[in-house]
Amino acid sequence: MKKKSLLLNNLERKYFEEIYQSLNNYPEWEMKNVFNEKTLEYKEFRIFPLKFYVxxxxxxxxxxxxEAGHAIVMAATYGAVDKAVIDLVDHPEGWLGFVASRQKDASDHPPIVQEGMPCKPAMKMDILIDAAGFVGESLVGKMTGNYHEKFLVYCRCRYLDDQEGAAPLTNWVQYVEWCKRIILNNENLFWRITDDLLAHSEMTESIKKLLYSGIRKEPTVLFF
Structure with a gap:
């Protein structure tokens, strides 16, 4: 494995693995529920590593x-991007920016549903969208030091490794590489959104329309 493709150093891996193992040992904690937003585990998991905000x-x-990475991957995985914003000051959760989704309408792609596997597409999209922030950062050569999303992705991927009997980091490499490929497949849009945020602190309507019309979406078969 090439460290460049991992986007994970040895210290991060050691620290994240220790926390992942401790979560697995929590009484009445079911790791599979970190994929289900209706569960207590999901809510606690999302706020657990706030100390990772730097x-x-x-x-x-x-x-x-x-944020451009988040916007690209959200749109490419059939999400509906409403806004992207930077230059937040004193956000209560330490955010430096955010991408928000909007309610879908009839013009959007229909939801991906397959009988017997209702969670699998959403699970994959969730990992990819969370990974898109730090993958996007890697394309400009400097990381923010915000490890919150990286931790979320790590734990989910490690859970999948354990469920599949795969070596640790198997799913991490798969999802990070997949996420990077999505962004590079839409590289022009990625830089247009990045430049737009730098110029206006939020994504303008003209760039949002360009995102809707120009995004190269992933084949739905990849989510099953």
Whole structure:
């Protein structure tokens, strides 16, 4: 495995693995529920690693690339992007920016549903969208130091490794590479959104329309 494709250093891996194992040992904790937003585990999992938020040594370019990555991957995996914003100040949860989804309408692609596997597409999309921030940052060569989403992706991928009997980091490599491929397949749009955020602190309507019309979406078969 090439470290460059991993986007995970040895210290991060050691720390994340320790926390993953401790979560597995929590009484009455079911790791599979971190994929289900209706469960207590999901809610606690999302807020658990708030200490991973780091605001030091950040640049507007890095933050813009982070949010552009989220926007690209959300749109490419059949999500509906409403807005992307940077330059947040004193956000209560430490956010430096965000991408918000909107309610879908009749013009959007129909939901991906397969009988007997209702969670699998959503599970894959969730991992990809969370990974898109730090993968987007990697394309400008400087990370923000915000490890919250990286931790979420790590734990989910490790759970899948365990369920599949795969070696640790098997799913991490698969999803990080997949996420990077999605962004590079839409590289022009990625840089247009990044530049737009740098210029206006939020995605303008003209770029949003360009995103809707120009995004190269992933084949639905990949989510099953």
């Amino acid at each position: 605001r030091d040594k950040t640049t507007r370019l890095t933050i813009s690339a982070h």
